[in-house]
Amino acid sequence: MPHRFLLLSAGMGAGHDTVAYELADRLRARGHAAVVHDVLTLLPAGTGRALRAGYRATVRHLPSLYGAVYTGFLAREPAAGPRPSSAPLAALAERPLLRTVARWRPDVVVPTFHLCAQVTGRLRARGALPVPSAVVVVDFAVHRGWLHPGNDLHLCVTDTAARQARAGTGRPARTTGPVVPGRFFAPRDTDGQWRALLDGHPPAPGAAPPTRTGGRPAVLLSTGAWGVGTGLLETAGQLAADGCLPVLLCGNDGGLRRRAAALPGVLPLGWVTDLPGLMAAADVLVDNAAGQTAVQALAAGLPVVGHRPLPGHAVAGVQEMARAGLSRHAAGQGEPARTVRALAAPGSDRDRQTTAARAVFRGDAAAELERLAADGRVASEPAR
Incomplete structure (x- = not known):
């Protein structure tokens, strides 16, 4: 009925x-x-x-x-x-x-x-x-x-x-x-368009070289629809200097995107309509809110790293996600690059987190x- x-x-x-x-x-x-x-x-x-x-x-x-x-x-x-x-x-x-x-x-x-x-x-x-x-x-x-x-x-x-x-x-x-949405559970980078964009973006001058276990990790930085976050450009710059490719998701904030475009090695994007495809091509998500982008990454098999969470419910949410084994909360010297590198590389750390993430659904x-x-x-x- x-x-x-x-x-x-x-x-x-x-x-x-x-x-x-x-x-x-x-x-x-x-x-x-x-x-x-x-x-x-x-x-x-x-x-x-x-x-x-x-x-x-x-x-x-x-x-x-x-x-x-x-x-x-x-x-x-x-x-x-x-x-x-x-x-x-x-x-x-x-x-x-x-x-x-x-x-x-x-x-x-x-x-x-x-x-x-x-x-x-x-x-x-x-x-x-x-x-x-x-x-x-x-x-x-x-x-x-x-x-x-x-x-x-x-x-x-x-x-x-x-x-x-x-x-x-x-x-x-x-x-x-x-x-x-179901499209996040089997994401595909159609025709390799996202992979080509990521591979073609130049690294920061003097950036750390790729590790033995892989190339330059593509790291999505989530800022929500409004482009909100603490120290977003600083984090993106640190990741670029460490040899990662930070992809700053600026949402609808054109000003943030313009400022990020001036940072060597950083790829800023506006509102992304094919987020599942981008997640399929990326290696890790750095998140500050434990919101929808984070759970979409869990569905897509993309490891989540909580870093510099926004005050209020975002701090509580990032901590709860980490306690549940669904993400890592990266804080302190060398973060989030250290945790990003650990989870970007194939191995038990990445497998353990993505397996726990899928089980939450x-x-x-x-x-x-x-x-x-x-x-x-x-x-x-x-x-x-």
Whole structure:
């Protein structure tokens, strides 16, 4: 029997939208109807745009301020004194969401952003939302914004994240792994176009020569859709001097791309539409956020190195990824080049990490959503 799903995302970068639209595609492939709605458009006029602009400006120019906001509002660890919450902001979206639900008539509402989870949790707790809500948690470190006990189910990327969700809500949580488009699981560098681009880019003058175990490692540096990161050009320059080929993914930040183009040995790229193909040609991903690019690399068999994570949820996420054995967190003298070289070379280190990475994709969140729609309630969890 076909069901209807309302997926709630937020245009805060590209990661949450990527998850929401991938789930919508999977649900449609199963014969269901699915629509994606941006929670920022449910807020009073101008509020969503201001929230997005403020967040973007903060993470780009005042990352330490965002770290303080994360500690005060979102971190699960207790902070000194009373802690504010997102309840006032969530309350502003409640009536518009109920109007959207009445118009769309979904069988399940699916938040893929933490503010959405607060809105649905509040409404479910009061009995105002008449259908189940299943939160798809995209973070490795589950902060308290994701955790409202009114929601019926949390779908998480790891067992640790699921335990955190259960502990924080007292409600069911299951491990399905990250939600990643299928094209990342068997990536191909069509016609060798990416390999030719990488091989043809000149190294930095005086760069360290290739090692005996291989040529110049191609290292993707992730900066998200907004080109955000700490010391990006410094890291790229260090990798180039060490004999690597740093490929700086600048997202939509043309200024970052222009500045990086002046660095010898560094290959800056704008928004890449064929990221699976580029990952197939690359050797390692250096990541600072434990977000969608990182989990796409896990699917593609590309080792992930966490380095200089952004303050706030990115620090927590990079640390959780490393603790789970899915990545390496490289810090200190000689990093990230030392870890990059270790993982770029064929051998047990690389094999161990890529094997663990592939194993994290344990289930299909769309199948769990389908079951919830069919039952109208959360079925008992399997024995552990």
